[in-house]
Amino acid sequence: MKSAWLRIALSAVVCAAAMGGAARQASGQEFPVALRTLKNGMKVLVQSDHNIPNVALYIFYRVGSRNERPGTTGLSHFFEHMMFNGAKKYGPGELDKAMEANGGANNAYTSQNVTVYQEWFPHSALPLIFDIEADRMQNLNFDPQKIESERQVVASERRLSVDNDNGGLLDEQLWATAFIAHTYQWPVIGWMSDIQHWTIDDLKHHFEMGYSPSNATMVVVGDVTPEEVFQLCEKTIEPIPAHAPPPPVTTVEPPQQGERRLIVHKEAELPLLMIGYHVPQTNHADFYATNVLRTILFQGESSRMYQRLVDKDQIALDVSSAVQPAFDPTLAIIVAQPKQGADPKKCEKDIYEELERAKTTPITDQELEKAKNIRLMEFYHQMRTINGRANTIGTYEVFAGGYEKLFDAAKSYAAVTKEDVQRVAKAYFGVNNRTVATLIPENPDQAKQ
Amino acid sequence: MRMRRPSICSLLLAFLSALSAAAGSQAQSIHLPPHEKVVFKNGLTVLLLEKRGVPIVNFVALVKTGAAADPVGEEGLASVTAELLRKGTKERSAQQFAADLDFTGGSFDADAAADYSSISGEFLNKDLSKGLELYSDALLHPVFPQAEVDKLLAQSLDAVRAAKDDARSVLASYFNGYLFNGVGYGRTADGDEVSLKRIRRDAIMTFYQTNYAPGNTILAVAGDFQSAEMKKKLEDIFGSWPSKPVTATKIPAVPPVKGKRLLLVDKPDATQTYFAIGNVGTAVGDPDRVAIRLVNTVLGGRFTSLLNEALRVESGLSYGAASNFDSHKMAGPFGIYSFTKNESTAQAIDVALQVLQKLHKQGITTEELASAKSYVKGQFPPSLETSKQLAELIAVHEFFGLDDREVNELEARIDAVTPAVAQQAIQKHFPSENLVFMLIGKASEIAPTVKKYSEKQDTRAISAPGFWPAPAEK
Numbered sequence: 001m002k003s004a005w006l007r008i009a010l011s012a013v014v015c016a017a018a019m020g021g022a023a024r025q026a027s028g029q030e031f032p033v034a035l036r037t038l039k040n041g042m043k044v045l046v047q048s049d050h051n052i053p054n055v056a057l058y059i060f061y062r063v064g065s066r067n068e069r070p071g072t073t074g075l076s077h078f079f080e081h082m083m084f085n086g087a088k089k090y091g092p093g094e095l096d097k098a099m100e101a102n103g104g105a106n107n108a109y110t111s112q113n114v115t116v117y118q119e120w121f122p123h124s125a126l127p128l129i130f131d132i133e134a135d136r137m138q139n140l141n142f143d144p145q146k147i148e149s150e151r152q153v154v155a156s157e158r159r160l161s162v163d164n165d166n167g168g169l170l171d172e173q174l175w176a177t178a179f180i181a182h183t184y185q186w187p188v189i190g191w192m193s194d195i196q197h198w199t200i201d202d203l204k205h206h207f208e209m210g211y212s213p214s215n216a217t218m219v220v221v222g223d224v225t226p227e228e229v230f231q232l233c234e235k236t237i238e239p240i241p242a243h244a245p246p247p248p249v250t251t252v253e254p255p256q257q258g259e260r261r262l263i264v265h266k267e268a269e270l271p272l273l274m275i276g277y278h279v280p281q282t283n284h285a286d287f288y289a290t291n292v293l294r295t296i297l298f299q300g301e302s303s304r305m306y307q308r309l310v311d312k313d314q315i316a317l318d319v320s321s322a323v324q325p326a327f328d329p330t331l332a333i334i335v336a337q338p339k340q341g342a343d344p345k346k347c348e349k350d351i352y353e354e355l356e357r358a359k360t361t362p363i364t365d366q367e368l369e370k371a372k373n374i375r376l377m378e379f380y381h382q383m384r385t386i387n388g389r390a391n392t393i394g395t396y397e398v399f400a401g402g403y404e405k406l407f408d409a410a411k412s413y414a415a416v417t418k419e420d421v422q423r424v425a426k427a428y429f430g431v432n433n434r435t436v437a438t439l440i441p442e443n444p445d446q447a448k449q
Numbered sequence: 450m451r452m453r454r455p456s457i458c459s460l461l462l463a464f465l466s467a468l469s470a471a472a473g474s475q476a477q478s479i480h481l482p483p484h485e486k487v488v489f490k491n492g493l494t495v496l497l498l499e500k501r502g503v504p505i506v507n508f509v510a511l512v513k514t515g516a517a518a519d520p521v522g523e524e525g526l527a528s529v530t531a532e533l534l535r536k537g538t539k540e541r542s543a544q545q546f547a548a549d550l551d552f553t554g555g556s557f558d559a560d561a562a563a564d565y566s567s568i569s570g571e572f573l574n575k576d577l578s579k580g581l582e583l584y585s586d587a588l589l590h591p592v593f594p595q596a597e598v599d600k601l602l603a604q605s606l607d608a609v610r611a612a613k614d615d616a617r618s619v620l621a622s623y624f625n626g627y628l629f630n631g632v633g634y635g636r637t638a639d640g641d642e643v644s645l646k647r648i649r650r651d652a653i654m655t656f657y658q659t660n661y662a663p664g665n666t667i668l669a670v671a672g673d674f675q676s677a678e679m680k681k682k683l684e685d686i687f688g689s690w691p692s693k694p695v696t697a698t699k700i701p702a703v704p705p706v707k708g709k710r711l712l713l714v715d716k717p718d719a720t721q722t723y724f725a726i727g728n729v730g731t732a733v734g735d736p737d738r739v740a741i742r743l744v745n746t747v748l749g750g751r752f753t754s755l756l757n758e759a760l761r762v763e764s765g766l767s768y769g770a771a772s773n774f775d776s777h778k779m780a781g782p783f784g785i786y787s788f789t790k791n792e793s794t795a796q797a798i799d800v801a802l803q804v805l806q807k808l809h810k811q812g813i814t815t816e817e818l819a820s821a822k823s824y825v826k827g828q829f830p831p832s833l834e835t836s837k838q839l840a841e842l843i844a845v846h847e848f849f850g851l852d853d854r855e856v857n858e859l860e861a862r863i864d865a866v867t868p869a870v871a872q873q874a875i876q877k878h879f880p881s882e883n884l885v886f887m888l889i890g891k892a893s894e895i896a897p898t899v900k901k902y903s904e905k906q907d908t909r910a911i912s913a914p915g916f917w918p919a920p921a922e923k
Contacts, residue, residue, distance in 0.1 A: 051502065052830040053479075093762060096753045101820035103827015105751070122827040152765030159721040159790060160768055166614050267718035269610040269912070300551035302544070311544065314600060317607045339607045370552045377554035377573060380503040384835045 033393060033403055034226035036233070040242040041214025044233050045393055045403055046226040049386055055222035056390040057119045057129060060398045062217075063210030064113040065190075066183040066328065067246045072198045074190015077110040078154055079206050083117065084108075085146045088139035092146050095132055102128050112184050113327050114398060115210070120387060123223045127232065134236035140207055142200050151195060158189050166272050167335070170264055170439050177262050178276045178331055178435040182253040214242040219394040222386040253278070253329060260435040265442045270317075272439040273344045275351065276331040279323060279428045282399040288412045289420040290428065294321045294332065295371040296363055296421070297354065302370075304357075305334075309350050315342040319351070325399040331435075332428065344438050358425040362418040372413055379409065479830050481856045484843055485676060491692040492664030495683055496843045498671040500836045504574045506672035508584050509840040511848050512566040513667070514660035516638035518698040522921050523647050525640020527561035529601060530656045531568060534559050536597035539590040543597050546583065555580050557587060563634050563700070564778045565848055566660075571837065574673045578682075585686045591657065598650045606645045613911050616716055616723040616788075616889040624725040624887040625782050626917035627712040627907070633701050634781050635917075643920035663687065665695040669844035672836035700779045705729040706885050709903035715892035716911045722794040722890030723787075726801060728880035730774040730783030733849050739862045740874035741774060746821040747813045748772050748804070748879070749785060753820075755804045760787050766797045778849060783880065791891055795898040798886070809881045812872045822863050829859070 034046045064076050084106075086092035099106055104121030119129055162168040172187045179185035189195075218237075220229050256278055280286055297304050298321045301311070309316040317337040324330060336347045382388040397403040405412075484498035516527040535550075535557055536543040550557055555572040568588055572580025612618040622637050629635025640648070668687065670679060705728045731741060742750075749756040749772025760770035770787035785805065789797035813821075832838060833856065846852060886902050888895070889911065900906065907917075914920055 052834055054827075054830045093753070093758070097820070100751055100753050100824045101816075103823045105824070105828055120828070120831060122830075125827070149763070149765035153761055153768055156721065156766070156789065157768040160617075160788065163720050164616065164718075269614050270607065301547035302551040307544065307547075310604075311600070314603065317604055317611065337607075337611060339603065340610055366552070370554075373552060373554035373573075373576075375554075377505075377556075377571075380505055380573070384503040384505070385831065386834070387831065 034230075035403075036226075036230050038213065038233055038238045040238060040240055041212070042233075042237060043217045043397070044229065045217070045219045045397060046224065046229045047219075047221045047389060047393065048223075048225055049221060049389070050223050052386070053123055053223045054386060055119075055121055055123055055126060055220060055224055056386040057121075058219045058390045058394045059117045059133065060217045060219070060394045061115045061117075061210055062113070062215050062327075062398065063115055063206075063246055064111050065186060065188045066112045066249050067210065068183060068186070070186075071194060072190075072202050073186040073194045074154070074188070075194075075198055075202055075206050076115055076210070077188050077190065078150070078195070078198065079203060079210075080108045080110045080115050080117075081150050081154060082142070082147070082203060083136055083140065085150060086141045086143055087136040088141065089135045090132055091141070092143060095136070098128060099125070099132065104129065110188055111324060112188055112330075113325065116394070118387075118390075126224065126228070130232040130236045134240065137211065137213065137237065138240045140211075142203055144200060147200060147203070154189070154195055155192065158192060158195060162187065162189060163192075166266065166268055166439055169266070170272055170274050170437050171333070173262055173264055174274050174276050174333065174435055174437040175331065177260050177437065178256070178278070179253055182251050182328060183249060184253070184326075184328065184330065208243065209246045212243045212245055213237065213240050215245045217394060217397055219390045219397070221390040221393070249328065256433050256435075258432050262435070262437050264437070264439045266439055267443050268439060268441040270340055271338050271342075271344050271441055273336040273338060273347050274437045275334040275348070276435045276437070277334075277428050277433050278329055279332045280329050281327055282325045283401045286420075286424050286427070287400075288409075289416050289424045290323070290332065291375070292368070292371045292413065292416045293358065293421045293425055294323070295374050296367045297321065297358065298334075299371075299374055304354050305351065308354055309336060309347060313346075313350055315339055315346050315350065319347075325395055327399070344440075348436065352431075355425065355429045359422060359429070362422050365418075368416070368418060368421070375413055376410075478860055479833060479856060481833070481843070481853045482839065484671075486847075487680060489663065489684065489688055491688065491690055492662075493687050493690065494667045494847060495680070495687075496667065496669040496840075496847060497676045497679060498669070498836070498839050498843060499674065499676055500672055500839060502673070502836075504673045505836060506572055506574050506577055506580070506670065506674050507835075507837045507840040508570040508581075509669045509844045510568040510588060511667045511669075511844050512568070512661055513564075513665045513848060514695065514698055515561045515563050515565040516636065517563045517633065517700045518656075518660065519636065519644075520652070522644060523652060524637050524644040525605060526648055526652055526656055527566055528638055528640065529598075529605060529645075529648060530653050531559035531561050531566045532605075533593055533597060533601055533653060534568065534587040534591045536601060537592050537594040538586045539592060540586050543594070546587065549579070550583055553579055553583075555583070557584065559587075561638055563636070563638055567844075569837075569840075577674065581682060581686065588661070589687070589690055593650055593653050593657070595650055598653060602645055602648060605640060606642060609639065609642055609645070616719060616721075616911075619911075619916070620723050620725055620786065620887070620889060621782075622916045623712065623714055623889065623909075624727070624784060624885075627710075627887050628706065628727065628729065628782050628885045629703050631918045633703055633779065634775070634777055635703075637916055641916060641920055642914035644915075660695055662693045662695050663690045664692050667844050667847045669840040669847070671840035671843070702779055703729055705880065705883060707883055708905070709882075709884050709886070710905040710907070711886040711899065711903040712888070712907045712909065712917060713892055713896060713899065714887070714889040714909050714911050716889050717891055717893070719791070719889065719891045721788050721790050722797075722888055722895055724794075724798060724801075724886065724888045724890075725784045725786050726798070726805075726884055726886050727772075727782055727784035728883055728885055729780050731878055732778060732780050733776040734778075734851060735878075737874050737878060739859070740866045740870050741878050743818065743821045743825060743863065743866055744808075744813060744871050744874050744879065745772055745774060746825055747817045748808055751821075751824055755808065756785060756787070756801060759800050759804050760789070760797060764800060766793050766800065770801065783878075791894045794888070794890060794895045795901075798899070798902065805879070805881065808875055808879060812868070812875060815868055818866070818868055818871055822866070826860060826863060
C-alpha cells in the first residue's frame with residue numbers, strides 16, 4: 001500500500017504508459033480487429049470478445065494541450081469536462097444519469113496530445129451509448145452557469161493534483177523549464193489564472209477546432225460484432241459532417257544546449273527529484289530501444305537504479321521513469337524519492353553514474369532477455385481486459401502509426417540489440433540535454449524524533 | 450494526463466477488497482467459473498480455478514493473521530513481515546530473488562491488512578515451474594536477514610513521512626484511528642514513525658513462525674493451467690509444510706460512536722481541506738449487505754450519486770465526493786469523503802450533512818433504486834474478468850466464510866431489494882446524528898468555521914509522529 005501510493009503520488013505521467021507491449025503474433029489472430037473509415041473521416045476499430053457480456057468503447061480525439069495557446073492553457077481538459085455537461089437531447093446531468101441507469105459508467109482523460117472518452121457498459125446499452133456520443137459530437141450546448149460551476153471543479157482538481165501534490169507541482173515546473181518554444185511547456189490542467197479566465201467563445205472555438213469526426217478514432221472491444229457497431233455508426237455518427245482539423249503544431253523545440261536546473265521550496269516532509277531528458281516522439285525508430293534501456297535501468301527490484309539507489313546506497317525510497325505517448329519530441333522523466341536526510345544531489349550522482357555505465361559498457365544478454373520478458377508480461381496485462389485492449393489498440397493506432405503495430409511489437413523488441421541500447425543511452429541521456437527539478441522541504445521539522 | 454473524475458482510490462486510499470469493488474450481476478447472469486477446493490493433510494486450503502485467455506497464472510495466499518495481531522506499540526509488524534518474505538530465503542539473497550523474479554517478467558507482492566496477510570504472485574505459464582519455485586521459496590523459507598530488516602524498516606518509516614505530504618494518502622489512517630480510537634481497525638497496518646522504530650528482527654521471526662502455517666493459510670490459484678497437474682505440483686511443494694496450531698486473532702467489536710466528535714489535523718501548507726465524516730459501519734458478511742451496497746451506490750458510490758451531484762455537479766465545491774463501507778471481518782468504518790478549498794470548508798461539510806439528512810428523511814426514490822440496481826449489475830462483470838481478480842475473489846470468499854452465491858445469486862439478491870428493504874437499511878446502517886468528523890487542512894484558516902460541528906474537538910499537527918491517538922509510550 002505504501003509503495004502503491006508513492007507511484008500514484010509521483011506521477012500523473014505513469015498512467016499514460018499504455019504503450020510498450022511485446023506481442024505474439026498469435027494474440028492478434030485470436031482477436032482480429034475490424035476497421036472501417038466512415039464517410040466523415042472517423043476511423044472505427046472493433047474487436048469482438050465474448051468473455052464477459054460487457055463492452056469498452058474509447059474515442060480518441062487528436063487534440064490536447066499541445067493545441068492550446070498562452071492565456072487559454074488547460075482548455076482541452078476543461079472542454080473534456082464540458083462534454084459531459086449537456087447537449088441537445090441529453091441536457092446537463094442527463095448523460096451520466098442515462099448511462100448509469102442503464103448499467104454503464106464513463107470517464108475521460110486529456111493529455112498533451114489527445115482527449116479520450118471512455119465508456120464501459122453491458123451490451124444492452126450499446127444503442128444508448130451511440131445516441132449519446134452522436135448527440136454531444138454535433139450538438140454540444142454551452143450553458144454559462146455550467147461553465148462557471150465546472151470552472152470551480154477544475155480549480156479543485158488542480159489544487160488536488162498540483163498545488164497540494166508535490167509530484168504534480170514539480171512535474172509542472174519541469175515541463176515549463178525543459179520546453180521554451182514548444183507547447184508541451186504548459187500543464188495539461190492549465191495555469192490557475194487561465195482556468196479562471198477562459199470564455200464561452202474560447203470553448204466554442206475549441207470545439208470547432210478539435211472535435212471534427214475526421215479528427216477522431218473510435219475503438220470498441222468486447223461483447224459486440226463489427227457489423228452491429230458499423231451499423232450504429234452509419235446511423236448515428238456518419239451523418240455528422242467533418243470540418244477542418246486543428247492547424248498543425250509547427251513549432252519545433254530547439255535542441256537544449258546545456259543543463260537547466262530549478263528548485264521548488266515548499267513545506268514538505270521529504271525532498272523530491274525529477275530529471276527530464278528530451279527524447280523523440282512515439283513513432284520514432286528509437287522508441288523500442290529506449291524502452292528496453294528504461295526497463296533495464298528502472299523496472300523491478302533487480303533494475304540497476306533500484307539496486308544502486310534503494311538497495312545498495314539506501315538514499316532513495318523509490319526510483320522510476322516514464323515517457324508519455326507523444327506526437328512530438330517529448331521528455332523521458334526520472335523520478336527519485338530521496339529518503340529523509342538524503343541529499344538529492346547524491347541521488348543525482350548515482351543516477352548519472354548508472355547512465356554513464358549504460359553508455360560505456362553494453363548491457364548483458366541476460367538483461368536484454370529480461371527486458372523482453374518484462375515487456376511480454378506487460379503486453380498480456382494490457383490484453384487481459386477489454387478495457388486494456390481498447391486503450392492499447394487506440395494508442396497504437398493514434399500514436400504509433402497503426403493498430404497493427406501492436407502485433408509487430410514482439411518483432412520490434414526482438415530486433416533491439418545491445419548496441420542499440422548503448423546508442424540511445426548516449427544519444428539522449430547526456431548532461432546538456434537534461435533538466436533537473438528538485439523540491440526542497442522548507443521546514444525541516446522540529447517535531448521529528 | 451488529467452482524469453475527468455477521481456477514482457475511489459484518489460479519494461480514499463483505504464484497503465478495498467475484491468468484494469467492495471463489486472457486487473451485482475448482469476442481464477445474462479454472471480457465474481463464477483467452476484473451481485475446486487482441496488484441503489491438504491497439513492491443513493492448507495487450496496483453491497483451483499482454470500481460466501484460459503492470456504497465458505498467465507496467478508497465486509494468492511491469505512494468511513489468516515493480519516495487522517490486527519500486531520502487538521500494541523509495534524504497529525506495522527504484520528506488514529513488514531510480509532514485505533520481508535522476498536528479502537532473503539534459504540536459497541536466495543534478496544538481490545538474487547529480485548533477479549530471478551524479474552527475469553521471468555513475473556511479480557511477487559506481499560502486504561498485510563487488518564484481517565489477514567496476503568501474498569500474491571503472477572507468472573507466465575511458460576515460466577510456471579520457476580515461478581512456483583520462487584513463490585514458495587519466499588512463502589516457506591524466508592530468513593529475514595538483519596541488513597534487509599534494517600533497510601525495509603527505514604524505507605517504511607520514510608514511506609509514512611512521504612504519505613503525510615499528501616493529505617489524501619493519510620486521510621484513512623487518521624479517520625480510522627479517530628473513529629476507533631486506536632483500537633481494532635483504528636490501528637495503522639503500515640505502522641507509524643514511532644512503532645516502526647520499535648520493531649526488532651526477533652519480533653518479525655516470531656510473527657512469521659507463529660502465524661505462517663498451512664492450517665492458517667488459504668492458497669488460491671487461477672489462470673492458464675491444468676488442475677490435476679497443478680494439484681500435484683502444489684502437493685509436492687506445500688504438502689511438507691509442517692502444520693502447527695495458530696491462535697485466531699480476536700478483533701474487538703466496536704459499537705458505533707455516540708454523539709459527535711471532530712479531529713482537525715493541521716497541515717499548514719494546505720490550500721484545500723480534505724474531510725471524512727462517518728461512523729462504525731458493518732461487517733462484510735452483514736445479512737443486509739446487498740441493500741447497503743445499493744443504497745451506498747445512490748449515496749456516494751458513483752458519479753451521479755447524491756453526494757457527487759451536490760458537492761461537484763451542482764455546486765462546483767469539489768472535484769469529487771464519495772462514500773464507502775470498508776470490507777472487514779468485523780464492523781469497519783463507513784465514511785463520506787471529499788475535499789474543497791479552504792474558504793468553502795464549512796459550506797462543503799454542510800452540503801454533505803444535508804445530503805445525509807435528506808437520505809434519512811426522504812429515503813431513496815424508486816427510480817434511484819432501479820438505476821442503482823442496473824448500475825451495480827452492469828459494472829459487475831469486469832470485476833471478474835482476469836485470473837488475478839478471480840484468485841483474489843475466491844480466496845477472500847473463503848476467508849470471510851462466503852461462497853459462490855455471492856456472485857451466482859447476486860442478481861436475484863439485488864432484485865429482491867424493495868424500496869422498503871432499502872429504507873430499513875438506511876435507518877439501520879447509515880449514521881445520522883452520531884457522527885465522527887476528521888479534517889486535514891490549514892487549521893489557522895478553517896478551525897473557527899468548523900467549531901459548530903461538535904462540542905468535542907481535538908487537534909493534531911500532521912508533522913507530529915503517528916496518527917490518532919498519539920503513539921503509546923512503551
